[in-house]
Amino acid sequence: MNIDAVIPWVDGADPAHRQRLEAHLASRGGGRPPAARPTRFHDAGELDWCVASILRFAPWFRRIHVVTDRQEPALVARLRGTPAAARVRVVDHREIFAGHEHCLPTFNSRTISAVLWRIPDLAEHYVCFNDDFMILRPIEPAAFFRDDRVVLRGAWHAQAGASALAGLRRLFKRARGDAVGRAGNREAQELSARLAGFGRRYFRLPHVPYPYRRATLQAFFAAHPDLLGRQLAHALRSPEQFLAESLAAHLEIAAGHAAFDDDLRVVQLKPGEQREWRLRAKLRAADRDARIAFACVQSLDQASAALQAEIAAWLDRRIGRVAQVLAGG
Incomplete structure (x- = not known):
């Protein structure tokens, strides 16, 4: 089975990218929304650890696609002339938004993730990494795919937004012209589940690398092109949007193409929300617990x-x- 890795990446310090973002914000009017906070686009070098972790601990990945907006990570330039150069490819937004170019530029990870399946020459089975995801120990393909089934990590939860009261609140907000709600992760996962036919509960995914079968989203959006168009219309994160990884997971569950396995865990580091003592405790726990195979540094x-x-x-x-991994260190 050929399996590819996909990593969306952005460097918010790039003057051209910053200019495009500021122009978009000016066209919207009003202040800078939370979805456009600089930290969302900040590059602290996480991509180097992300790619290094794939090369070191999961060398069976066929190819690594780094998805960008008219940018090239310095890491890619450093790979030229090395054995890894042929395995790492930069994919521009214009390639995956072909036919939807009017939606560019976009500054929205939810929008971008909805069209990653359109990467040219992408393997049928692929795993999406945020650039702040890393693998911490050797893993096998069975961590993501088993007998053509995707391996899902997480747990079932009741949908808070499925109640009649929540529905009335949404209708009231629409009538007043208010935003439907916050563009939170839970709300987006609940919406994704409903789109796949799950009305009362949803399988909540943690922040780990997400396995996909390309044909699943391709077939779904072929049947629902208007839904894809509405998703891509949002240049910044919106409460109207689903999460592609959650939608794909629920479609696989509904089709009987999912396996559930929580043996491998993630350590999630959130310096903007967690106190320093807690972050240090998480690092120590990750060193002690062999089940922690992934890190997410937000x-x-x-x-x-x-x-x-x-x-x-x-x-x-x-x-x-990456340089250390290529040198055999």
Whole structure:
């Protein structure tokens, strides 16, 4: 089975990208919404650890597609002339938005993830990594796919938004012209489940690499092109949007193409929300617990300089950088 890795990436410090974002915000009017906070586009070098972790701990991936908006990560330039160069490919937004170019530029990960299946020459089976996802120990393809079934991690929850009262609240907000709700992860996962036919509960996914079968979303959007068009129309995150990874997971569950396995866990580091003592405790726990196979480091830029250095040193020890992996270190 050929399996590809897909990594959406952005460098918010790029003047051209910043200019496109500011132009979009000016066209919207009003202040800067939470979905356009600089931390969402900040590049703290996470891509190096992400790619290094794939090369070191999952070398069976056929190819790594780095999806960008008219940018090239410095890492890709450094790979030229190395054995890994042929395995890492930069994919521009214009390739995956072909036929929907009027939706560009976009600054919305939910919009982008909905069309990752359109990457040219993408393997039927692929795993999507955020650029702040890393693998922490050797894993096999069965961590993501088993007998053509996707392996899902998470748990079933009742849908808070499925109640009659929640429906009335949404209708009332629409009548007043208010936003339907916050563009939260839980709400988006609930919406994704409903689109796949799950009305009362949803399978909540943690922040881990997500397995996909390309044909699943391709067939769904062929049957629902208007839904894809509405998803792509949002240049910034919106409460009207689903999560592609959650939609795909629920479609696989409904079709009987999902396996459930929580043996491999994730350590989620959120410097913008978690106190330093808690972050350090999480690092120690990840070192002790062999079941923790993934790390998610959200908004590393929001940590103090000292803590950023501490987390970077931990990632260097657990994973290393791409140059070190290629050198056999």
